[in-house]
Amino acid sequence: MKSKLSLVMIIILFILGSSYATVRGAAYATMEIYGTVTDVNGNPISQAVIIALDWKTLTYSVTRTDSHGNYRLAVTRTDELGHHTYVVYAYHINPKTGVFDYVPSVYPHDIYGGAKITDTREVSFKLYPAATLILRGDEGLVWYVLSREAPIWFIFKVVDHITGESPSINFSCIYVYGHPPYGSREGPDVRFISEFINRSTVVIPAGIPVHLVAKAEFRSDWTGRPEVISFIIDNNGEPFNLSQGESMTVDVRPFSYKYSVEALGSVIGEVEESFVRAEQAGFYVGALREDLRGVSRMLDEAKSQLPPVNPSPSEKEYDRVRYSLLERAYDQIKIIMKNLSLMYVIAQSHAAFFPFFFAFFTLILAFFLFEKDRKKVIFS
Incomplete structure (x- = not known):
């Protein structure tokens, strides 16, 4: 009896093992x-x-x-x-x-x-034959004065110098480089092969005039919201047009710094509008306006240190533009806006205090001016 049971168990195990092997092979x-x-x-x-x-x-x-x-x-x-x-x-x-x-x-x-x-x-x-652009610049390659953080993502898209669209070579070429976001609809990109193609490398078609469109998303310190910036990178005002196998180093800093100058210019415009509203409300903002003029002069100086005025800035000049002029200018703007806000805060606190003060002052003044009617004033 025991031998029959053992035989049955062996057969069952054999069938189960065969079934598992079959399923595993199919999987x-x-x-x-x-x-x-x-x-x-x-x-x-x-x-x-x-x-x-x-x-x-x-x-x-x-x-x-x-x-x-x-x-x-x-x-x-x-x-x-x-x-x-x-x-x-x-x-x-x-x-x-x-x-x-x-x-x-x-x-x-x-x-x-x-x-x-x-x-x-x-x-x-x-x-298709290609040449290589090697990008250099700040950490993260793209820098933005209105953000204190590295970009969330950034791309460098190769576009035809005339049409502004991806070169129409009719091949499945990759034209989007850098650090693209997931699901980007800019075109074929290097997001999933960043281990093989460095984020600072951009491959362009040989013999075709192109420029780069840089885009990046930052969290804006000014608005507190995500902001996408965009600017063009070219070859000193001309398109890139290289032969097959050529390479060229391109500094991104003059382009991102000039964009930051323009961004600060827009912020200055917003501050000016705040001054107008403050003056209409009865505030004197002459001193703050003079401080803002000083910020504008800092932006003018930054422009003078960058191309095309200064075709080849040194590392020292780049550092001065970023740290001593642009970042300092933004810090000054924040101080100006803080002082303007302080005016409103003081005015609101005085608005709550002054009515009681003037009522009390009027009562005391009347008390001493009209001595004969003192009792009338007191008991009225």
């Missing part, structure tokens, strides 16, 4: 992403980097193309997490110079809304 499956990377003339590009981004786990599978420009990647199709989908990136760096010589590309073009790769399929790329 885990792989697929292949393969293709070819060529230049615009159809010539293969060897040693191009291919990155397959798992959209579910945000992990990477990386490989390089062979001498014929071919690549092949085996990736997870299904596992215990479910079905996986993929976004594929391709780029190439010149091994001799260490800079990009082709514009990075991505499939699908719209990674947030496009149809991602769900099964074995071919994904080939045709890369």
Whole structure:
């Protein structure tokens, strides 16, 4: 009897083990992403980097193309997490110079809304020749005088110098660099491959005049709300137009500092409006207005230290513009507004006190002026 029970248990365990192995085998499956990377003339590009981004786990599978420009990647199709989908990136760096010589590309073009790769399929790329801009500047690259914090996000978007739109090369080129926000609709960006492309690197198409549109979101110290700023970065008033494989260092500071000068100019306009309202209410603001003129002179001095007046500011001049002029100017504005607010506070406190004071004063004055009617005054 015992032997029969043992046999039954062994059979049951065998069936359960077989079933588990079958389910496990069905749950885990792989697929292949393969293709070819060529230049615009159809010539293969060897040693191009291919990155397959798992959209579910945000992990990477990386490989390089062979001498014929071919690549092949085996990736997870299904596992215990479910079905996986993929976004594929391709780029190439010149091994001799260490800079990009082709514009990075991505499939699908719209990674947030496009149809991602769900099964074995071919994904080939045709890369456009490129040059590289290496950006330098303050911490976070973009600085804003009305914020005391680093930017929440920032981007540098490559746009055609004439149209102001992304260059129409008809390839899935990446034109948005920096530190883009999740779900950005500015176009294909480097958010998910920042480990491979530095935030201070911008790749531009070779032989096409372009400039950069810088955008960043800060928490404004002036309004207390998030604020998106935007300004253009160019090559001393001209577009960037480089040959394939060239690189150029671009300082972001003169552009962000000039934007901050304009922002402070707008704030000064708001303060002037506050002065007008204060004068209409009966306040004297002549001294505060003179202080504000001093702030305006600081902004004029800041402009004189920046291009185009000063084509090549030194590090010392950049520091002076930021710390001694722009930040100090904003601090002065806050002091002026604080003093203006203090006027209203004092006026309100006096408004509550003066009626009683004047009533008492009138009574005492009447008491001494009309001595004969003193009793009448007292008992009236």
